[in-house]
Amino acid sequence: MRTRIITGVLAGGAFIALLMVGGYAYAALIALMALIGYDEFIRMNKLGRTGAAALCGFAGLILFLLPAFDPGTGYLNTVTTERLVWFLVFALLAVTVLSKNRTTVDQAAYLFLGAVYLGIGYYYMIETRLSGEHGLFWTLFVFLAIWASDAGAYFTGSLIGKAKLWTLTKLWPAISPNKTVEGALGGAILSVLVALGFHLARPEWISLGRAAALGVVIAVIGTLGDLMQSAYKRVKGVKDSGNLLPGHGGILDRTDSWLIVFPFLHLIGLL
Structure with missing residues (x-):
């Protein structure tokens, strides 16, 4: 750790x-x-x-x-x-x-x-x-929403699991046994909260509704991107894509969500 x-x-x-x-x-x-x-x-x-x-x-x-x-x-x-x-x-x-x-x-x-x-x-x-001129704003928006989704998912699942409030529901155990539905929901909530923070900082650049919608989309598509990479590594029989980053694996392990979220938002016209 x-x-x-x-x-x-x-x-x-x-x-x-x-x-x-x-x-x-x-x-x-x-x-x-x-x-x-x-x-x-x-x-x-x-x-x-x-x-x-x-x-x-x-x-x-x-x-x-x-x-x-x-x-x-x-x-x-x-x-x-x-x-x-x-x-x-x-x-x-x-x-x-x-x-x-x-x-x-x-x-x-x-x-x-x-x-x-x-x-x-x-x-x-x-x-x-x-x-x-707003490139930094939108790049930070997307990255921070992705990271918030990841962190929210991890801590929500961990807290519920440790508190033993109820049995966690596995999201897709055949591909990623540690991901849970509760964690995904927690990640989506935190992603939306971060997105709303950007609305409060620059309401003239992004409306409340658009910020909330982007927060949800980023959380959902980011989770899907993570699952895509997990599914691929499972088929190939590897735990990590590489060992460049000690404790984190390779570049693809750290950017799996990014690789799907950024083009998705552009190609469907959300950015």
Whole structure:
């Protein structure tokens, strides 16, 4: 626990500092996290990290992250995304042919999935921060609501369990045996409270109703993102995606909710 706390304080402090600075410093941090996360994804799937297919995957990931080098351009428009996705598929399938199936279609599919999943997810973390004069406000809003949901879920479940008020209801035991319905509700409540705090701080930027709705959506989608990663790791037979962060696992373990929440909010027009 001590190691976990020290790592959380140091890594969290550095992350918040660069988030506040913004610009290329924050974009570079997110890009680095994306590259490390993709490497973890490759290793979880027991794929080669230096072959032509992996290099295509890394290249695709980097292309998704171009806003880190040219902020505020709205790079991922529909036409550009279609071209990037198609050429990434083309490159990966070409590798299967040129390697005479030493790189299989299944392996190419994993690499494609990882590049799109991580590339778009981390892209929107950059896009949110670099999007105009209120970028810091909205980025902090989303991150703090996610963290509030995680903390609220953990402490609600722990307090009810220790007090033995009633038997906790498992949320999805086949995937994540420690998550409970009560914890999820506690997380959603705390997420909404944090969101309402942002409304009180800047009522001209976000209405009461929108803040409450965003708090609920972030809690629900964040929990789903966490479950997605848990389900994937369970299938792959691993506990953590990596060991970069002592006591916390890898980059993907810490950003599983972020990778789903940020693009979801943008793509359905909530941010």
